[in-house]
Amino acid sequence: MFPVGDADHPVISTVHLSEEEAPMGKKSSKGRVKIQLECTTCRESEVPGVSRYPTTKNKKKTPGRIEFSKYCRFERKHTLHREVK
């Protein structure tokens, strides 16, 4: 027998999606944390500042530090930006 829903007895889906596999658009900020990407070469150079980019990441998918090549406005070139807290 296959359950058939009607107005009085709707069939409730029992499919479970985990937080990570839930389709986009759902309100689920769980696991996402705010981080900053900081230029790794500004500190060693003579530039008057450190390039930083605010962003977020999924802590579960990327437990380690993330690194991106981004444009550093102080050094005026693309450099390696690493996650800082």
Ligand SMILES: [Zn+2]
């Ligand atoms: Zn820099």
